Amino acid sequence: MTLEVIGFWILAVLLVGSALAVVLTKNLFHSVLWLALALTGTAGVFLMLQAEFLAGVQILLYAGGVVTVVVFAIVVTERLVGETLSHTSRGLVGGATVAGVLLMLLVNTLMRTPVPAVRIPFEADPTHLIGRELMTRYVLPFELLAVILLVSLLSASYFARPED
């Protein structure tokens, strides 16, 4: 057992366990906290795949930003009705069947498809390459992304504006 295999299994158990907790806990607030753990576990996956920059982005944007915003939304909506949100599930059998069948199909296909088993080294530091690609080859999508962020945040604040 190399260090990589041990790390992979620790991360796999952490990710799958916290993801299951997100979809199965009764308390909505606990669900969000488990999601934060799952997102941090994903940052660990990125670290193991030598994407240090993405791991940082993941923690700052997802585990920091998204979780905070979701917690805010829960607190605001609970205050609006003055009662704790119920967080029940329905159609458990149907959902489990569809998800299980899809997982079996995916694993079956992945097992039969030849994929590379060894890592081809990057020609330079990945963070350096990401920055260069963002500013040269992908500069147009990058600028478009800025517009999308502006529009979505403006419309979000418009939707959630105070009642007049």
Place this chain on the structure above:
Amino acid sequence: MGLSAWLILAAAVFCIGLFGVMTRRNTVGILLGIELMLNAVNINLVAFSRFHGEVTGMVLTIFAICITVAEVALGLAIVILLFRMRRTAMADQVDWLKG
């Protein structure tokens, strides 16, 4: 660890997220399931990028993360708006389009 191990891990997380989307009644719960699914896709992109020695997948992951953040902000704004109009966050009770 070969590429397929990471892909299977991502597939498992994706299916758990799908299960959450299909079974949760609360709209915020459904959003959390979508988060899990998008996260699994990001793992796939980074894994492919790493094993092919090609940085394009990581650039795409940055785009995916940014779009997800925008989606969450907008989705939660819609949830709050829904609360104002209907006093509910249950997806089942949002059936205005039902004839």
